[in-house]
Amino acid sequence: MPLLEIKNLSKNYEDKPILENITLSIEKGTIMGIIGPTGCGKTTLLRIIDLLEHPSSGKILFDGLDTSKSKKDRMEIRRRIGMVFQNPVVFNGTVFDNIHYGLNIRGQDKKSSRHKILELLKSLGLEGYEDQDASTLSGGETQRISLARALITQPDILLLDEPTANLDPVSTEKIEAIIEDLHQKKQTTMIIATHNLMQGQRLSDEIAILNKKIHQIGKPEEIFRTPKNKFVADFVGMENxxxxxxxxxxxxxxxxxxxxxxxxxxxxxxxxxxxxxxxxxxxxxxxxxxxxxxxxxxxxxxxxxxxxxxxxxxxxxxxxxxxxxxxxxxxxxxxxxxxxxxxxxxxxxxxxxx
Amino acid sequence: MNEIVNGFFQAINLIVTLNPEVMEITLRTLEISLSSTFLGTLIAVPLGGLIYFRNFKGKRSVMNLIQTLYSLPTVLVGLLVFLLLSYQGPLGGLNLLFTPGGMIIGQTILILPIIIGFTITALKGVKGEIKDLSMSLGASEFQTIYTIMREAKYALLGAVILGFGRAISEVGVALMIGGNIRGFTRVITTTMSLETSKGNIELSIALGIILLTIALIINLLLNQIQEK
Missing domain, CATH: 2.40.50.100 (RNA polymerase II/Efflux pump adaptor protein, barrel-sandwich hybrid domain)
Structure with missing residues (x-):
């Protein structure tokens, strides 16, 4: 059974279609790259998967569970999903407080979480940052804190919305290395939305080319070699x-x-x-x-x-x-x-x- | 001119010698205004939160109304509460007219709009992403609201302090509901108005200085908070 199944999902804002008839399934332990130009609906799709928004029609099954159920069920499912937003924000407080947030709302106090948080910070190359005021960090550091904040609760699936769009090359490399590490060592299931084709190709097992609807899903090399239509061909930079x-x-x-x-x-x-x-x-x-x-x-x-x-x-x-x-x-x-x-x-x- | 200078020095004298009447009036004033601020906060912050977090028909009109009520005339609230608490009024049985309790009710009503309004403004100041972030990290609706309130804590404190400033400096409600009874409901503003008309300048000036000092402290506090 796939970990996540999306069936015929559509989303309109008022009468404007944002997503049309999306069908996707993601197996445990794989990385799906959702790639498309700015404004193609990537963020909306991730927000719907994270159950922050309701689709206009269609279904999402998470681990076989229907996600259109009650508020409480949606919260329980949401607790198994981690998301890193494109423009990361931090809560007032220290880096430690920020990472502790997810544990705190699940009823785990600071003392019992301390070891776990310090361990995670270390693995993300943020050792010694715990007592820093989170609002004073650089963009790349903030992005890694966001990652840590989502990872601390060990979600079954991690959603990354343009994880490196606003970062310099060095920070980008760090984030990509962390993603690869999570994939290889922890078999974390991930969905990465990016407009950067090369990054999507580098990191993903499978990619979906999105522009309101999914134009093509497949292994990266398949999409590069045999684009299914003009949009994909143009998007992957096909010549002639x-x-x-x-x-x-x-x-x-x-x-x-x-x-x-x-x-x-x-x-x-x-x-x-x-x-x-x-x-x-x-x-x-x-x-x-x-x-x-x-x-x-x-x-x-x-x-x-x-x-x-x-x-x-x-x-x-x-x-x-x-x-x-x-x-x-x-x-x-x-x-x-x-x-x-x-x-x-x-x-x-x-x-x-x- | 001489009279003012003399009055001023006598006023200073009243303050530094901790004149019992001055101290008593100041303490009562603080007690009443702090109580109404506390009560007002208890009602207005959750109410402001409710208005901010819920979407309902006429939300805009409600916000406009609240903002209009920032400049609610104190004598109007005085009249309203007087009618409520007078012996023939609906709450006459409570015997609260001309008591500190009645003054607290009146001042609470007076400052509700300002605290509600600034609570909404404070919450609006929290980035929209915070809501998504806390929900995404698994917070329940209640936990999300709590998180947003916590993010806005300094601005919320500002709203409360503004409410306190309005309560302590008003004279309409205190006079009409309290009745300016010596040793019982007499507060700084009502004493000043009475004593001035009696020609008792030094007491008025002394109380004026105290009121101004309180206002100054409030302002300093606000500035401190807003810098955070």
Whole structure:
């Protein structure tokens, strides 16, 4: 049984839809990354999961329990969920008082909690902070205190809303290391909402691309390689995404008319589609070559950009294609702006989606 | 001019020699105003909390009404409580008219709006995230409200002190409900008004200085609190 199951959840504010038909399930011990642009509904979704808000429709099952029950039941379930908010606030008082809060409302006094709190502070690299006034801490420290405050009650699931959005790189690294540690050593189940695709990919076992509705859920590499639609493709920074018309051809192949050129692909889709070819799947040469690649086109180099180890070229085939090549082959081919080059890619390298 | 200077020095003399009448009046004043502040706080802070935490129809109008009542004329409260406590009034049987108890009731009513209003303002000053945070950490509704109140404790104390300031400096209720009975309901403000009209300047000035000192202490306290 998944620890958390969300079924057909929607949320409107007045008549404005914020979340539409969200279905998600999270297994114990895994990290789910909820990734989407600012304003995509991430925070609202986390707040609903934390039972701070009610969904307009749909269901949330936590450990098999229906969360739409009475106030008291919701509080009991909420006590098993930890949340770290995007803009962390602290209660008046010391760091110790802040972390003790969750234990205090569960009836555990300061004395009996002391050892536990100091231990946790130590594990988060905050040893010796216990007597500091919490309002005097830096952003990164405050974020770690928030984490400690949520963790002290050992929640079954930890929700993190943009855990590093307002932090400098060093603090970000610390928080990410803590998250990874929790995942590996304690098998803490987590949901991390972030607009930062790379961070989501780094930390999560599975990611869900959210923009009001969930556009795609899957392993990070799956989403990066095979985005399901234009939104995901754009969001993951997919290049060479071109609108076209697909038509079945011989030998399990499909021809896609991209306007300027017609390419082969192995998609079963037909009609209006998007085709995308990853730049690294395209080879560049200065003459027509005999390869197994069915797609071969001649074009003109329009732009050359040095991006470190690679050279990024924009080649005009009627459509502008982005391709990468190594510095060595770039120099060997003596490419300049206006050069004529040939691009080759396999039919199977063409990723097609509606 | 000479009269004022003389009055002033005689007043100082009354204070430093701890004149029994001056001391008695001051103590009674403090007793009555502190009691009404205590009573007012007991009613107004929870009421202010209720208004702040609950959403109901007409909440805005209620807030407007409360703010209007900040400047509730003391004589109007005096009249109202007089009518309530007079022998023919609904609470006449309690025999509270012209007693310190009656004055406490009157002053309590007088300062309720100001404490309720500033309680709401104090609670509004607590970041909205605190509510989410405490709920998220597992607090019940009651624990959440308590947490927010605790976060606002200095501002709440400010509200209470403001109420006390209004109670101690008012004259309408004290005069109309207390009746200015010597040795029984006579407080600083009513004594000053009576003694001045009798030409007894030095006693008035002495009490004025004491009242001003109390106001100064209140202000210092408020400033201290607001700095936190």
């Amino acid at each position: 995404v071109i609108r076209g018309k697909a038509k079945k051809a011989d030998h399990d192949l499909t021809l896609i008319n991209l306007g300027g050129i017609v390419i082969y692909s192995s998609t079963p889709l037909e009609g209006g589609v998007y085709a995308s070819i990853r730049p690294e799947d395209i080879t560049v040469s200065n003459m027509k070559v005999r390869t197994s690649a069915l797609n071969e086109f001649k074009g003109t180099v329009r732009e050359i950009k040095d991006i470190g180890t690679l050279i990024n070229l924009k080649v005009d085939l009627g459509e502008i294609f982005t391709v990468y090549m190594t510095k060595k082959s770039f120099l060997d081919l003596k490419i300049t702006i206006g050069s004529q080059v040939w691009l080759q890619f396999k039919a199977s390298a063409v990723h097609v989606f509606k």
